[in-house]
Amino acid sequence: MKVQFLFLSIILSFQSLAQVTIGGYIKEKSGEPLLGVNVFIEGTYDGATTDLEGKFSITTDRADSMILVASFVGFHDHKILLDQNKDKIQIEIELKEKINKLNAVVITAGSFDASDESKRVVLNSLDIVTTAGSTADIPGALNTLPGTQTVGETGRLFVRGGEGRETKTFIDGMIVHNEYSPSAPNTPGRSRFSPFMFKGMSFSTGGYSAEYGQALSSALILQSKDIADITRTDLSFMSVGADVAHTSVWKNSSFAGKVQYSNLTPYFALVSQNIKWDQAPTDLNGNFAYRIKTSKTGFLKVYANLSSAEMDLYERDIADPNLLLPTRVTSDYLYFNTSYKEVLSEKWGIRLGTSFTESSDFASQAGQSREEDISGRHGKAVLDYIHSDKLSIRFGAELLLRKGDETLINNLGQTLNGQFDESIASGFVEAEQYISSSLVFKAGLRMENNSLVDQATANPRLSAGYKLGDKSQVSVAYGTFRQAPSNSIIYRLNNATQENAEHYIANYQWLGEGRSFRVEVYKKNYSNLTRYSDEFTASTFNFDGDGFAEGLDLFWRDSRTFNNTDYWVSYSYINSERNYRNYPGSFRPPFVSNHNFSVVAKRFIQSIKSQLGLTYSFASKRRYNDLNEDVFLGGKTPNYHDLSFNISYLYSNQIIFHAMVNNVFGFNNIFGYDYAAQPDSDGFYASRPIRPPAKRFLFLGVFITLAKNKSISQLPNL
């Protein structure tokens, strides 16, 4: 009997599950009703979707602890424990907006992000390599962005009144020393790093994060690619050499290797050069990348770059052009970098990295020579703490070791040797606080101690962004930056004072569909720049030099107005002066041109299966020091013009032909003048213009892809 009662009561307990009706209304903070919210009883199928008025109604079986969940994209889930004694429940819920990094304001002051990951960027990494005239060189393409200066004889990134050495390159957060391959005197060098190795780039023209130090003007932050998708082999044959690349993919890892050999001998035999070459530049370059997923959230990247280059040429003596001065340049280079990323818990993440640079450069001309060995080590640990979707804090510690050894020999056989052994310990902390999805503040502090000057320094970095509307936002940034003076100064005086810069930046950005516009104004102040009367004599050095740069940068990009056509326009105005080196006062440095302008256009023409690219660049007059005039830096070069054209023809999915010509119209560009060391008997200094080694550069190549999947081609790489 008892048992029967128990049995009955069990059955009854199931049947007594009465129905409960929950009705209500869901809105956001502003009071606006939310349409499409998923409202349900946790752990059951029972639920509803809110209608246009934000209303919902759910009928469910009564249970012991019923939790109502309201879930909607872009908002935090809202949970309510329901009163189980009621049959009818009325509820009003206000959902809290989640800070969605894709739609929220991002601080764009000073930075150009080119990445495949985020859709909200003004450029992506493919844009870099398809820019005509860039010859797939990262700095070459970035030189079409505002804030940069055309300094054609170096090929480097001169940013907002800063010298080329004030732009530092970082790969996966790790510093790179000596990132340009060697070149003949007054000819442009190329970056050693192929753009194809990277998935994202952030080119900062100022005001960058406290994570990056030892860069006065600019940080170029490169993120290498993750695990590759497909096993493939690529072959390229070019007018300047050949390369072979192979990628192997395994379940949780991939390896990519590329070996390039370039030799300009055949090219120089065809296209006449201003320079007489004995051994045209040859370069053997290997790039290797291994990636492995170490756990569900852990990731290890190993990257190596090795290269060896040499060239022999004859430079004409300035005073006596018939006198040929034998010139030789060689370089051996090794860069090795590892980076590891892991999520420690829901709130903590860690990044660890090391990098290793060994570089050996030699240059000689008619009895004079310069040899420099640099070895660099970099270790870094960063902890990322995510307090909430609104607040995150980053802590980091770094050790930068750098050794340099330089031997100079002049034409009298006198030797000058210099060394340094620099160790910079640094720590940084940076917090990012979102007030709402349209207002964000970021504050950081970088502390460094440089062993050579034995001075502890603190550099604050502050920035903020405010979203004006769906498409537009403003941001501002402020920061102070520090960098050791150029190596040539440290060799003479190990404890030379570090140079300082202070950046103020304000930026407006508008991102529409297929169109974007940005304008930025900035002011930069330099202090502690090195001054000297003789750059080889330490006793003449002092460190009270200063300078400033101020200007306006404009950028417009449009891939919508014209069918299959994408173009962007950059304009930079800059006013900059410096009192440094051996300047007798404050002057505009020779690398600064007041106006820089460029237009890049790309169009795919289906009927001829080709992508065409056109780049026009303009830079206004630059100054040079005319030794035959009394005025310091009184000479003015002509304006600079360049029109470059490229075409990529898809013969088939696997075979692509590529052609590129720089300076199609053959503009006579002069970057400045070199002067003879001694005046002639009339007291006149002979001179020679600094110009490109040839008016035009022509590049031809065929690219072949071998992969199981026949639809994969190198098109994305062109």
Next chain:
Amino acid sequence: MKKTVLTAIGILCAAVLFANGGQFEKAMAKNIPAMYQAADPETLIGVVNQLTRIGDAEANRWEPYYYAAFGYLRLMSMVESTEDKDKYLDQGLAAIAKGEAIKANDSELESMKGYIHMMRVTIDPATRGMQYSGMAMASFQKAIALNPQNGRAHFLLGRMQFGTAQFMGNGDGGACESFAKAKAIFESEENDERSIAPSWGLGGTNEAIQQICEGK
């Protein structure tokens, strides 16, 4: 007597379990066709939300998320602005990720992921084509490697191959071969309309063969 009670409880538990299992089948049988048939965004969001609820309530079924992702793909084609389209594709990818957390390396989820990448291309072929067509292609290839008998992966690969070949202006890029493979696989399968496992694709494949391959 004790034995009877235990048996009774046992039967009851089994009944409850069975009833729950049946609940899943029943709910899916209702919502899968509802997802295909929803003709306006409001109705479709309702169905996708219901599928998500089923997925959240069931700890080890990936199918609800698969169909939720499919629903987001359909939603994407119903809205106009790029931002909305991207939003639905992002939600589709998030649903796939939830499914993958339950079943890693699944051929069906992988091809759905590729499908989402493929639709990303259609939003703006000029600026997105290069990046996302590669990602879509890689997903279809991976899906086929995971299960060579996945007809949907072959069908979608065929569509991608044809699209790429059209862009290049030459041939079918191997699309007809892929469609033929898909057709053969679909026809060898017993097509159970009520099955929870994905079974769509034959109609689309036949249409593609008729439009693309037979006219040649």
